[in-house]
Amino acid sequence: MRRKTVTKEKKVKNKKTNHKYIFVVGGVMSGVGKGIATSSLGTLLQAKGYKVNLVKADPYLNVDAGTMNPTEHGEVFVLNSGLETDQDMGNYERFLNRDLKHEDYITSGMVYKYVIDKERNLGFGGRCVEAVPHIRDEIVSRYENAAKLNKSEISIIEIGGTVGDYQNIMFIEAARVLKIKHPEDIIFVMVSYLPIPNKIGEMKTRPTQNAVNQLAGYGVHTDIIIARSEVLVDQKRKEKIGIACNISTENVISAPDIDSVYDVPLNFEKDKIGNIILKSLKLEKRKGPGLGAWKKFAQAVKNTEKEVNIAIVGKYFSTGDFVLTDAYVSVLEAIKYSAYSQKVKPKIHTVNANDFEKENADYSVLDKFDGIVVPGGFGEKGIEGKLNVIRYARENKIPYFGLCYGMQLMTIEYARNVLGLDGAHTAEINPKAPHVIIDIMPDQKQKLLDKNYGGSMRLGTYKANLLKGSIAESAYGTSTILERHRHRYEVNPKYIKEISDAGLVFSGTSPDGTLMEIAELPVTEHPFFLGTQFHPEFLARPLSPHPLFTQFIKAAKNKGLK
DSSP, rough: OOOHHHHHHHHHHOOOOEEEEEEEEEEESSSSOOHHHHHHHHHHHTTTTOOOEEEEOOOOOSSSSTSOOOOOOHHEEEOOTTTTTTTTHHHHHHHHTOOOOOOEEEEHHHHHHHHHHHTTTTTTTTTTOOIIIHHHHHHHHHHHHHHHHHTEEEEEEEEEOOTTSSTHHHHHHHHHHHHHOTTTTTEEEEEOOOOOOOOOOOOOOHHHHHHHHHHHHHHHOEEEEEEEEEOOOOOHHHHHHHHHTTTGGGGEEEOOOOSSSGGGHHHHHHHHHHHHHHHHOOOOOOOOSHHHHHHHHHHHHHHOEEEEEEEEEEEETOOOOOHHHHHHHHHHHHHHHHHHHTTTTEEEEEEEEGSSSSTTTGGGGGGGGGEEEEEOOOOOTTTHHHHHHHHHHHHOOOEEEEEEEEHHHHHHHHHHSSOTTTTTEETTEEEEEEEEEEEEOHHHHHHHHHHHHHTTTEEEEEEEOOOOOOOHHHHHHHHHEEEEESSSSSOOOHHHHHHTTTOOOOEEOOOOOOOEEEOOTTTTOOEHHHHHHHHGGGGGGGEEEGHHHHHHHHHHHHHHHO
């Protein structure tokens, strides 16, 4: 009998737990922080010892985010695979402190394109192809495939848009079908907004109740509500929401406005949302790594007092400061992580490049900055202003960091004003320039002729070798790196020797030596004058700042001390 009992207990102990899914949907209005909420849930569950993967399901018909204007949709974030994604994928990677996979991103465009291409190739055997079941089932398959490829225990899937949007119904329908297949393994979290009308002065719960009811109309029951508002949600309103929405009061989580998004996981934990999720999914508590490192970072964000003034010189500022946040979010966050690691608070200033295209431009305003960043971008607008700012930074020893286009422009500026190559330019703007310093990559020329713009740039992770003794090698602490790219143009090989002989050091190159990945001036010439053809901001994380950004902040901090 004893032997049988032991065997039975062993079987129970080793019983495999089904894969769990958490679907995050939005209620009332967009822009309430579903992406940060999703990232924070991932951070909490990871801290509790569970292997998590995060998925973004975007309802737009674009196949990917690559062709969208950043002023309308925000930054395009590039994964290791080269997939151009929504900026929420950047938040996911930053919060989880690891890379995500190609399969962790889904758009309506991807799904419809796949199904239609399959139909064209007789993949459905001549059957009538419809949204239901074919589109829906393809979405279900992608939810499951992402979990399988990540070998995760919990998938957290953010469905873009707001409940009631026509565009995201199919993603919700796919989640509903998955719930029918696995009723014990799936919960729905709604991130909803509780407004406080100025003239009334009272927090209103009815919009959230309506959103929950609308989701119920799709056949989906809300299990947890993250209640976003300007202030804490009191117990009385939690009870009101719980009764009206048929959930436990403890499943209503208060999410007030805060100064730092990095406090969100800690605030969520105050309401014990991590344990609530484990209980809802019938998962046991584990002893995970905890939130110690995260708390230390969040505390540094608050306690840092000494400031370092950093200018972002760009062209996406014409419709307000909110555009900067969306268009350059990874750059801004990368600056913050490195600054906090150096115990300084970054004070970010927006500088419109157009202001420096005027003949009477006042360059002395740049003297107050401890560092200048020219981020990536495309097109002619503001280019001469950026070149003028770069020249001023070089000549006046202001730490300068150029990212992608910012490196190409610093190379052009050097060719014009140090080598004396009048008319030096990029083929992107003037292909007939007397000196085409930046030229289109050979494999890209036919793509542009064919108007093949989507997903056709040099995208994703590539290896580079670093020059011994350079600033870059010193910062990385290694001679070989892997970084993410997004561009069509490169330094023209015809001018590399001439530019190098004049003093600009190409300290990072592709393994075959043909592509220039990093350009810099020696520290004997300038405290920090460096540009990268790749986008280092995509690999900057709160708990692991990017070494080049950190080196830039160190130089800026030194300037501020003088």
